[in-house]
Amino acid sequence: MPRFRRCRQPGCHAMVQYPDHYCTRHYEHEAEYLANRQRWARAHQANYQRKYNHLTRNRTVSKSDQYKFYRTRTWSSLRKQVLERDHYLCQYCHKPNSKTVDHTVPIEYDSTRKADITNLATICRQCHRLKTDWEQSYYGTGQGNELKDVAQVTDLLTIRRLMNTKSDN
Incomplete structure (x- = not known):
């Protein structure tokens, strides 16, 4: 129209x-x-x-490094591998044609796992928004927050449950 x-x-x-x-x-x-x-x-x-x-x-050195990483060939090839491995399905809600690749444990929290393919999963926009909100409250990531000393959650089902219970509150 x-x-x-x-x-x-x-x-x-x-x-x-x-x-x-x-x-x-x-x-x-x-x-x-x-x-x-x-x-x-x-x-x-x-x-x-x-x-x-x-x-x-580029507000901090670590954020600048994160941005630079996403512009490398390493990230480009990792992203492509993960999308093909997951068949473009969101690993949280199984929505098809999802094209975003997300770190299970945010690289702001653990930068050593930024190129670890086991730390990557395909995610749709809606789940990415929910997961980002959950990460900010759980890990303390995001602008103006202070990182917390908490255990890393790597299981996708657990993250899905946690991020959905946070959105319900």
């Missing part, structure tokens, strides 16, 4: 189909509007990227 929005011309209430911004009466403003948007984006892109990299991606 096509999406619509109002014409950007002040006072005009005509509906315009995406990706256009102006109706047929005011279409002469479209090229100027797109040029202004591109000019603004070019001028501000570096600032936003730098802020994201500094505050989120």
